[in-house]
Each structure stands twice: as structure tokens, then as C-alpha cells.
Amino acid sequence: MAFTGFRKFKTALLLAAAIGGVLPASAAWAQESAQITQEVRELLGQYHVSGIKDSQLKGKSIEEMIDLLKKKDPYTVYFTKEELKKFTNNLESNYYGIGAQMGMDEQGIYVDKVFEGSPAEKSGLKKEDYIVKVEGVSAQGKSLDEVVNTILGPDGTKVKLTIDREGKKMDMTITRGMIQMPNVTSYLLTPSIGYMDIDSFSSDSDELFQAHLDALQEMGMTSLVIDLRDNLGGLVESAQNIASNFVEQGVFAHTKNRDGQDNPIEITKGSKLNVPVYVLMNENSASASEMLAGALQDYGAAKVVGMQSYGKGSMQSVYSLSDGSALKVTIEEYLTPSLKPVNGVGIHPDVKSDGYTAQMITALRKAGLTEFRVEVGKHDVTLNQIEVTEPHRPIREKGQVYVASRTLAALIGADIEWNQGIQGVEIHLSPGSKSTFALSAGSLLLKDGTSYINLDKFDDKYPQLQWTDANNLLQLDIE
Structure with a gap:
């Protein structure tokens, strides 16, 4: 699960929260202290974009306050310490495991991908291996989630797998570690057509994007497709910095707080990429990805190909509480540089195309691939x-x-x-x-x-x- 849209401050992290961006606070409700409840009440009364006041929240528990806002705002969330840690790891595409992606077919659970440099790769696990047992327990009849959750575990611990490789069974023990999922990849499809996929906007996505872009340009790229499909968002600064490769100067996005004040996010000292650019989006492209696509579209720096995006046009800030827990609060809505609304509307494509492979073919054809x-x-x-x-x-x-x-x-x-x-x-x-x-x-x-x-x-x-x-x-x- 990913979360989107940060701007970094000394006291808070600003997000444009993603689809499904809610981690349950579980048993924390029953254990909340009066101090933490008061802190939550004050933060909501001071910052929530709805303009709700402390007095309207008086006497309510944290759960009741969140529920009161949930109908219009599903993105304000309370995190326990452990949930905050999971949230941070999700944001940075980090998890603890072996570094392999699994799939499921009629035969069982198989290895779909092994990440470079991962414990799985170092232990010899290969793509197309089938998982027969985990810790001696058969994987047969179990769901994909059940098997994956058994393989995941704390950093430094070991997991024993029995695999089937082309009919031959073998055992291997893999030491789990922290895995950072690659969130930017690129290819030069012809001597001139570049393709770049951005899965999310983590703290280093802008740096990775720049490195990939430089490499593609050095190889002679003359057109570029940027794939933002299923990208739920990430750090606003990362998306903003990526936009600065295409926009020399201007507004990246307008923001509107509870008082209706606009605090525009600016692009300064940017540059202009003088090649045709096409941005792929679908109905699951949300938040910071919508910010980036909206900015490039408004400035004429790119054409958007695909389907109307999700329409997540609000931003959140994460505030630390005195016991180490945290509150993610919706504090602003945002609009594109030309003041087009995004919340509930999304980004409309310049070229409509449905179907995952069809969308990619359409964008690559626009970029010159034949x-x-x-x-x-x-x-x-x-x-x-x-x-x-x-x-x-x-x-x-x-x-x-x-x-x-x-x-x-x-x-x-x-x-x-x-x-x-x-x-x-x-x-x-x-x-x-x-x-x-x-x-x-x-x-x-x-x-x-x-x-x-x-x-x-x-x-x-x-x-x-x-x-x-x-x-x-x-x-x-x-x-």
C-alpha cells in the first residue's frame, strides 16, 4: 500500500494521500490517553481543511473524531507507533523479506521476479521456481497472501523454502533483509524512443528519474513516454523536482487551505526538455502523479494518454504526537497550474485509450514507434x-x-x-x-x-x- 504527496517541514510531512491510504488504528482506540486525544483534537481544530472547530470535537474519542470526518475525507488517519513505521516503509517502498515477487497459477505459488542484489538472488532463488513449502509447511491450498506473509519477516531472520524447479525439489534457507523496491525504471526501445516507469514518488525518485533521464539523453533519445499508471503518489517534492525537467519556471500546483488561501508550489530554475513527451495514466493514477501530469499538461510539456485519473486532489500533513504515534491530517486541496480542479475530477487524457497493453502501444506509437x-x-x-x-x-x-x-x-x-x-x-x-x-x-x-x-x-x-x-x-x- 502506498501513500502520496509530501512536502517536508520541521514539524510535519505534507502528503497528497493515495487511494486506500488508510491503515487501521486497531486496538489503539481503547488505549488512547487523554493527552493524545487532546493533541488530536487540537490538530484537527487548527489544521483540517474542512474548518472544523475544537468545540465540535469536544468529548469525542480519536475514533469518533476520525469517523466524523471520514464521509468527506477518508485520508485523515491516526497511526500507532507501529503503524507509523509501516506507513514510512510503504512510502519509501521498503519492506522486510527476501526480495522476490510471487504469483499464483493453477499449479501453485511461483516466483514471478527476483530483485537484483536481494537475499533471494544471493541464495539462488530463480524466476519460475514454485514454492512447495515454507518452514516445512506445505503451500498447497494456501492463498498467495498467506504464503507471502509467511515468507515476510524481521530483518536478519531466516526462512526455509522448499522449491520445485522444473520438477526437481530442493531446499534453501534465505536470510531476510530490508528490501527497497525499485520505483523508477527506464528503457531505450529504439535508438531514439525512451520509456520510463515511475511506480511511486519516494524521497529518491527525483534523483533516480534524473539519472535515468540523463542516461537516455546520452543514448540519443528524441521522444519520451512516462508511465504513471497505478502510481498512487508519493512525496510532492519528488514530483515537483521531476516536473522541473520540463518546466523552466512557474507554478507546479496551487493549494487551498481551510481559509481559502492559495499557497502555490513553485518551480524555479527548471529546464525544458525539447523532445515530445507522453504521459500514461489510468484510473488508479492518483495524487502526486496527478499533480505531475496536470502540470506537464497545462504547460504543454506533455500529452496525457490513457484514461481519466482517480481524482485525489487533497494534501495531508503527518504530525508526530507526544507518545510517538502520529496523525495524518488533510490540510489543503490542490489545483493544476491553470487552476483546474483535481479532487473528484481527475486529469482528463488528451488521447483516450483503454486497456493496459493498448494504452502502452498507443503512447509508444505517438512517440514514433512503428x-x-x-x-x-x-x-x-x-x-x-x-x-x-x-x-x-x-x-x-x-x-x-x-x-x-x-x-x-x-x-x-x-x-x-x-x-x-x-x-x-x-x-x-x-x-x-x-x-x-x-x-x-x-x-x-x-x-x-x-x-x-x-x-x-x-x-x-x-x-x-x-x-x-x-x-x-x-x-x-x-x-
């Missing part, structure tokens, strides 16, 4: 060798292969729309041209609200798509 290869293996989906999260995997049925309609349309650079009258999709590759794939014709499947086109039927009409499906690997090519 050749695409999508590979779908047993566990991974890659686009031009970049791993993507694709919930709508191909369907194999009765000897036929069906692929998400939006992905296929994006691959050939076409528009797509649903035709309710014929119960099918229409593909528009150029003005006046139209191809129809309908349920009744057997060229289309519907599953959980997503349409999938029969590949044989599709390449009959669009032979520019080349594809093969063998040994559990589907490959789609556009050249």
Missing part, C-alpha cells in the same frame, strides 16, 4: 521486451485463439468502438473504412465485460498482423 512485438507466455506479457501487467490475457478455445480487441486495434493503429445493435466491435483503421467482428459470426467472445477477437478472423482482414502460437507462447508482430 514496430511492435507482444509476447504472451505462461506468466509474463511483454511489449517490445518490456514486461507489462495485462489482466485480459488471450483465450484459447476449441482450437482458436482470441485476443483482447483493444490490444489488436492498438497494434494496427486503429480506433475501436462497441456497436450495441450488432453486438460486436467495429474497427476503424482509416476514415470511411470499417471492419466488424460480431458475437453471432463467431469472430468475437465476451468475458467479464471485455471483448476478444478471433485471431484467424482478424488477420483475414488485417494481414499486417503476424502471429504464432506454440509451446505456450503467443507472439504478435507488427512491422
